[in-house]
Amino acid sequence: MFKLNLKIAWRNLWKNKVYTLINILGLSIGMASCILIFIFIRYQLSFDEGFKNENRIFRIVTDWKYDAYEDFSAGVPVPFSAAARNEIPGFEKVGSIFKRGGMISIKDAGGKDKLKSDEAVYYAEPDFFDVFSDIQWIYSAPSLALTEPGAVVLTKAYAIRFFGSVKDAIGKTIRLGRTTDLKVTGIIQDMPKNSSFPLGIVISYESYPGRFNNNWDSVNSSSSSYVLLKEGLAAKDVQESMTRFNQKYYPIEKVAGNQTNRLQALRDIHFSEKYDNFADSNISRSQIYGLAVIGIFLILTACINFINLATAQSVNRSKEVGVRKVIGGKRKQLVAQFLTETLAISLIALLIACVITELAIPPMQNLFKDEITFSLFSHPSIFLFMAVLVIFVSFLAGFYPAIVISGFNPVLAIKNKIALNGSGLSFRKVLVVVQFTITVALIIGTLVIINQMKYIRGRSLGFNPSAVAMVSVLSDSLSKNKYSTFRERVLRIPGVKDLSFCQSEPLSNNINSSDFTYNGKKNKDFELRYMRADEHFFKLFDLKLIAGKVFRKSDTANACVVNETFLKKMSILNPQDAIGKVIYASGNTVPIAGVVKDFHDLSLKENISGLAIFPGKDEYWKAAIKMDSERLAPAMKEINKIWNNTFAGGIFYSHFVSERINSYYESERIMGILFKVFAGVIIFISFIGLFGLISFVAAQRTREVAIRKVLGASTIELVKMLNGSFLVMVFIANLVAWPLAYLFISKWLSGFAYRIDISVWPFLLAMGISMLITLLTVSVRSYKAAVANTVDALKYE
16 A cells, blocks of 8 residues: 555645645755754764763862852863862762863984974873773873873874874883973773863873872863762762861851852763863853754745645646545545645655755854754664654645545535635644745844944954964973064064064953952952963053053063943042052062053953953063064064074964964854855745745636636735735834844843843844745745636636
8 A cells, every 4th residue: 555655645646746846845955954953953962972870970170150240161170170079979980081272292213303392181090980980091091091190192093193003102212391201101992072071191190290299279171080879870970079078168258159069970071061070172062052953944934835835736636636536435435645746846855955964064064163963874873863754744745635635625626616614724724824934034133243243343442463473482491581582583584563472462361360459458259360461462452541541561470450331340430540559469569650551352252351451471482473464474474484493492382363263263153154144045945935836826716716706906016915915914023023033132242241232123134034035935926826827727717
């Protein structure tokens, strides 16, 4: 029976080629979009999965809560692991791992450098690999390879890159920096890309120079600790022990900000909005939910499109239904027949969707700058998803048309006098309203995202980032003595305007903050963010002083400059009142020399910090170089030459400030592109469905149109008659979409401290776009109906 139904289905589909093509096109594009979204979501959800003890593995994070300020860090104090290992009985294993950067060089047999590069390096305790016992060791074991100072473990990829093979790497030496030699004592398998700790070069913890730091108030986000809970325990079971631990090591009278440590589940790391990770890769769950909703909207729109087209064509098959009923066909057999046709269309659409998906994956990876990898057949769950998708689409899109068509009266069907009742038409109107509600909401969301990103790019940051390159400089004592020489030589390059030594550009995620004392009084309301820069920093970035002056040139800290937000937080109304007052923070006791106008020190998602800028030659690791925008390329080439001559043996690294600022909004840029693409897809599918419905209406009202035409109605009047109901439906869809879209964009914009105001223009523009496209779409089909030969419509009456 199924074979027969399939054969009949194929004949009907082939007979109605245009109808079939439109259906397949709409479904295949909708399915391809859903598969792409599923593959992306599946990849994101796969981060840090597969560890046999993943439910027992937690990262320790640090929180602060001031009276008017909260702060968070993915790191812990250096002494945390040793203390927790002995004092928290619920921890089976505790392992520290610290991420740092360094220059790695490999020498050939003659002692010359054959490879030199800047790499991320990790200092890890052997216990870290006991926590993550699934990490495979190709050679050696953590208890052997990472116990002695000067030992280093490489992943397979690094071993091959450095020495040609795993076998040749064992026992060889790599150099970290200029003086530290490390012996390769172990090899591990490469970490997957969907990992929050992409290990490559792992050095024994005994080689870590900061391992003796006993300051519990010093936390760096690159200093992490992972714990494995004992079998049968959950996070809540060790909460009491953690509370006692926090009270012991973070007494309120000694440690600022009510500092505490807490557990974060392994599988939550990638989705954390407060805490970063070693991979510098995360995504919020709200973004995942948003994409999933868009996927549901896409397939729902495609199914509505199918229903509208199927019902529009149903009258043409009324005689077939009548004949089959007269010769004994049962309704359930007819339903099975039409569902089989829908299944056939869905399977064909799925095959085309797979092709579209394969073609779309490379551009999608380029959108993410190849930071993620996925493929159509990378995981069995994708096949399961596609199977469920086909069944879901076949039932959702085919059930209603099958019920309607199979319910035709056989006598009326054979006489070709079938007319769908008013309730059926009302249901299709509801479908159109739902379809265009989704479309209009996406158009509004897309317009708001575009405007917000335009606002971000156009908003004044309070400093000038144009044509400024940040060039790394070495910070050893020998290199520091060359800073002045380097500056003098660079300033002689045509096109170079100024140079400043500093820690980072004004807007940076490299955050240093500290509790502080102002004018002899301890502050308990917020932490002071601070950066270090020389006296040229202010002129180079065009920072505006509103009181006082810039600190004078000196090798030692003698003064600082604060911003307006610092004064506001301290309730200082007159900037002059702050001049000369003494700040103690992070080991510096200096007077305030000047007050600078506020500039954005963090992305526009965050509020401006209370900030102080200190001089500090011993802590500069960047040179900011201002250039003529028309001579960037030749100037950078000359800077590179001078750098290599000045800091022989180092590695030149640079980035432009404007590019780095744009990178802080990368996820929003990607979401904007995805919204534009998927909004375009939904608009396309929606108007195919609209075309199907106007075809249905025109077919149902053919005789009415002919009679009106005979009685003297003009073509324009007939077109207006056919178009009116559709414009009303789209108008209603706009009214429904507006509050839904408002809720979405309000939620999305709340993630930015600085954002556009929600105006009525995106809503009106979305209405204009939807009404205009509706008018054009239905007018084409209604005009064709209006100019049709009246004799053809009335000759059988």
